[in-house]
Amino acid sequence: MNKVYPALLFLAIACLSAAQSQAGQKLRVFFIGNSYTYYNDMPKMVADIAASMGDTLIYESHTPGGWKLQDHWAPPQDPCVQKVKTASWDYVVLQEQSQMPAFGQLGPSHPTYIYAGQFTKLIRDSAKCTSAMFYMTWGYKDGDPNNCPSPQYFCTYEGMDSVIRARYMELADSFDAVVSPAGAVRRYIRANHPSIELYQSDGSHPTVEGSYAVACAFYTALFKKDPTAVTFNSTIPATDAANIRAAAKKVVYDSFAYWGLGVYDLAAAYDHSNMGLQVTFTNKSSLKAQTYSWDFGDGTASTTKDPVHVFPANNIYTVTLTAYDANGCSRATTKQVNLIPDGIREVEQAPFTITPNPASEYITILSNQQPARFNIRITNAIGQTLYEAHANGGTNKVDLSAFSNGVYYIALYNEGGVLHYDKFIKQ
Numbered sequence: 001m002n003k004v005y006p007a008l009l010f011l012a013i014a015c016l017s018a019a020q021s022q023a024g025q026k027l028r029v030f031f032i033g034n035s036y037t038y039y040n041d042m043p044k045m046v047a048d049i050a051a052s053m054g055d056t057l058i059y060e061s062h063t064p065g066g067w068k069l070q071d072h073w074a075p076p077q078d079p080c081v082q083k084v085k086t087a088s089w090d091y092v093v094l095q096e097q098s099q100m101p102a103f104g105q106l107g108p109s110h111p112t113y114i115y116a117g118q119f120t121k122l123i124r125d126s127a128k129c130t131s132a133m134f135y136m137t138w139g140y141k142d143g144d145p146n147n148c149p150s151p152q153y154f155c156t157y158e159g160m161d162s163v164i165r166a167r168y169m170e171l172a173d174s175f176d177a178v179v180s181p182a183g184a185v186r187r188y189i190r191a192n193h194p195s196i197e198l199y200q201s202d203g204s205h206p207t208v209e210g211s212y213a214v215a216c217a218f219y220t221a222l223f224k225k226d227p228t229a230v231t232f233n234s235t236i237p238a239t240d241a242a243n244i245r246a247a248a249k250k251v252v253y254d255s256f257a258y259w260g261l262g263v264y265d266l267a268a269a270y271d272h273s274n275m276g277l278q279v280t281f282t283n284k285s286s287l288k289a290q291t292y293s294w295d296f297g298d299g300t301a302s303t304t305k306d307p308v309h310v311f312p313a314n315n316i317y318t319v320t321l322t323a324y325d326a327n328g329c330s331r332a333t334t335k336q337v338n339l340i341p342d343g344i345r346e347v348e349q350a351p352f353t354i355t356p357n358p359a360s361e362y363i364t365i366l367s368n369q370q371p372a373r374f375n376i377r378i379t380n381a382i383g384q385t386l387y388e389a390h391a392n393g394g395t396n397k398v399d400l401s402a403f404s405n406g407v408y409y410i411a412l413y414n415e416g417g418v419l420h421y422d423k424f425i426k427q
Contacts, residue, residue, distance in 0.1 A: 024054050024055065024056075024333070024334040024335075024384075025055045025056070025223055025268075025331070025332065025333055025334075026055070026056040026057075026058065027050075027055075027056070027057055027058070027090045027091065027222055027223065028058045028059070028087075028088065028089050028090050028091075029043070029046075029057060029058070029059045029089060029090060029091045029092075029093060029222065030059070030060050030061070030062075030083060030084065030087065030089045030091070030092045030093065031043050031059060031060070031061040031062070031063065031093045031095070031135075032061075032062050032063075032069070032072050032080055032084075032092065032093060032094055032095065032119070033061070033062075033063050033067075033093065033094075033095030033135060034063050034064060034065055034066055034067045034095065034097060035063065035065045035066065035205060036095060036098060036135075036137055036205070036206065036214075037061060037063045037093075037095055037135070038061065038063040038065075039200075039205050039206050039211055040206065040207075040208050040210075040211035040212075042206075042211045042214055042215055042218075043057075043059045043061050044059075045211055045212060045214075045215035045234060046059070046215045046218045046219050046222070047059060048232045048234070049215055049216065049219045049227075049230050049232050050219055050223060051232070052230055052231040052232035053219075053223070053225060053229060053230060053231075055223055055225075057222070060083065060087075062079070062080040062083065066097065067097065068096060068097040068100055068111065068112075068115070069094060069096050069097075069100075069111075069112060069115035069116060069119060070111050070114075070115045072115075072119075073115050073118055073119065081122065084119070084122055084123060084126055085122070085126045086126075088127060088129075088130075089127065089130045090129070090130065090131065090222075090331075091130065091131050091132070091133045091222060091265070092119070092123050092130060092131075092132055092133070093133045093134075093135050093180070093218075094116060094119055094120075094132060094133070094134050094135065095134075095135035095137065096112050096116070096137070098137055098140075098204060099144060099147065099154075100112050101163075101164055101167035101168060101171075102151075102153070102154070102160060102163045102164050102167060103147075106167050106170050106171070112167070112171070113171070113174070116134070116171050116174075116175060117174070117175060119132065120132045120175040120176075120177055128327045128329065129266075129327065129329035129330075131177070131178060131264065131265040131266070132175065132177040132178070133177065133178050133179070133180055133221065133222075133265075134168050134171055134172050134177055134178070134179050134180070135168075135180055135182060135214075135218075136164070136165060136168040136169075136179050136180060136181045136182055136183040136184065137164060137168075137182065137183050138161055138164065138182070138183035138186050138187070139156075139157045139158070139159070139160030139161030139162075139164060139183075140157060140160060140203050140204050141157060141198075141199040141203035141204070142156075142157060142203055143155045143156045143157055143159065143160050144160055157190075161183060161187055164183060165181075165183055165184060165187075168183075172259075172260050172264075173260075176264050177260065177264055178221065178259060178260040178261050178263075178264050178265050179221075179259045179260060179261075180217050180218045180221040180222075180252075180259075181217055181221070181251060181252055181259050182213065182214040182217040182218065184217075184251050184252075185213050185214070185216065185217045185244075185247050185248050185251045185252065186198050186210065186213050186214070188247045188250060188251050189213055189243070189244060189247050192243075192247070193240070193243045193244075193247070196209050196240050196243065196244065197209060197210075198210035198213065208234055208235055208236060209236055209240060209244065212234050212236055212241065212244055213244050213247065213248070216230070216244055216245055216247075216248035217248050217251070217252055219248075220248050220249070220252040220253050221252055221259065221261055223267075224256070224261065224262070224267040224269055224286070225253075225269075226249055226253050227245045227248040227249055227252075227253060228242075228245050228246055228249050230245055256286075261286070262286030262287050262288065263286075263287055263288065264288070265286065265288060266285075266286055266288045266289060266323060266325045266329055266330070266331045267285060267286040267288075267289075267323070267331050267333075268285045268286075268289065268292075268321050268322060268323035268330075268331045268332055268333040269283075269284040269285055269286075269321075269333055270282060270283050270284055270285070270321050270333065270335075271284060272319075272335075272337060274337075274339060277310050277311045277312070277313070277314070277339060278308065278309070278310050278311075279308070279309050279310075279311065279337060279339070280306075280308050281294070281306060281307050281308070281309065281319075281321075282306055283305045283306050283321070285321070285323040285331075286323070288325045289323035289324065289325060289331075290324060290325055290326050291303065291323075291324045292304070292305055292321060292322065292323055292324070293321070293322045293324070294307055294309075294319070294320070294321055294322075295319065295320040295322075296309055296311070296317060296319050297317035297318040297319050297320070297337075298311055298312055298317055311337075311339055313339075314339050314340055314341055314418065315339055315340070315413070315418055316336055316337070316338050316339070316340065316411060316418065316421065317336070317337045317339065318334060318335075318336055318337075318379075318384075319334070319335055319336075319337050320332055320333070320334045321333055321334075336379075340418055340421065351367065351368055351419055351420055352365060352366065352367055352368060352412055352419065352420040352422075353365075353366040353368060354366075354410065354422055354424060357424045357425060358424070358425035358426070358427045359400055359424055359425070359426055359427070360400070360426070360427060361399070361400060361401065362397050362398060362399050362400050362401075363397070363398050363400065363410075363424055364395060364396070364397050364398075365391065365395070365396045365397075365398065365410075365412070366394075366395050367391075367393045367394055367395075367396075373390060373391070373392055373393075373414065374390075374391055374393075374412050374413065374414045374419055375388065375389070375390055375391065375412070375413050375414060376388065376389050376390075376391050376396070376398065376410065376411075376412060377410070377411045377413070378398070378408050378409070378410050378411075379408065379409050379411070380406070380407075380408060380409075386403065386408070391412075400426050403426045404426070405426050405427050406425070406426060407423055407424075407425055408423065408424055408425075408426060409421070409422070409423045410422050410423065410424060
């Protein structure tokens with residue numbers, strides 16, 4: 001009888017719980033903006049946040065200091081415009097100069113409105129699967145004295161911030177686009193965690209904490225995931241980072257429809273529950289999704305929206321959902337579904353020992369109970385199989401020279417199911 005041991009099972013479930021929160025999405029994003037984007041390398045922060053969740057952000061930026069959308073557009077041969085035309089992006093992020101949306105009335109003659117319209121049209125004409133996302137910025141820390149009292153709302157943070165928020169929402173509504181509500185996340189933090197300093201001494205540009213709040217808003221808006229599961233803190237104290245992530249959850253994750261997220265862009269997501277080997281999948285993809293394709297990781301597939309699937313054995317399966325919109329554009333998400341049962345009998349000695357951990361050149365797998373033959377499978381955090389081989393009882397070595405530094409999961413199994421599940425670190 002194959003045995004899994006309680007301590008090891010607890011470790012396996014803990015590892016799998018982390019892996020299940022990592023959907024392994026990959027997005028390509030082009031950021032168009034200025035210093036509010038390049039301060040603290042905010043796009044890289046988003047990429048680091050994504051990596052901590054098993055996701056990948058491939059990005060480029062065009063962010064000269066102080067530029068307006070108009071500057072990015074003119075002349076038409078500007079490399080920013082050409083980059084939108086020639087590259088295949090999932091999202092193009094549009095950030096206006098910090099004060100510009102708040103001047104005057106936003107309408108067809110306003111420069112922000114004109115060039116936001118030009119860019120969103122260019123994005124749609126260049127690639128039907130690319131979404132425009134507006135970067136909602138924020139009011140200055142104490143308002144903008146250079147433009148106060150005309151208009152009056154520039155005199156305070158609250159007044160300036162409220163107008164900027166309203167203008168970005170108007171742009172999104174006018175051009176059927178989505179919003180990354182970074183300014184709204186920062187406002188929540190100001191109100192609820194005033195000890196977290198979001199501004200540089202100029203009262204405008206973001207501190208590391210301020211950029212991290214922006215990055216959490218962007219990660220949540222782009223990947224449609226709960227940011228409280230993020231483990232990347234940047235250089236911020238853990239408590240402050242956790243409070244910032246909780247703010248992003250409250251403002252963004254809990255209010256997708258309010259910001260147009262899932263209405264004007266596409267996302268794949270699902271939950272699942274099981275009774276033994278029967279798993280019920282609940283599709284939570286965005287409203288724009290029309291059709292679906294499931295790969296259950298056991299050689300079978302389905303196009304049902306909310307399938308119920310019976311798996312062949314107690315094992316760990318990598319399940320991918322791909323959602324398609326009416327144009328045939330797609331987004332995919334991947335999770336590991338753990339069907340190893342918990343009712344297990346304890347013995348004194350674990351069946352396998354894996355050393356060293358962390359490892360650099362190789363790991364050694366020692367079979368303490370000498371099973372005749374078993375299999376080795378090593379996967380990364382998003383469930384991709386990187387190594388698979390047959391093994392005999394006794395001692396087996398696995399060369400790690402081709403592995404990048406990071407966390408990996410190892411499953412030892414035979415025809416009867418999983419014998420041992422663990423993780424190790426390559427460094």
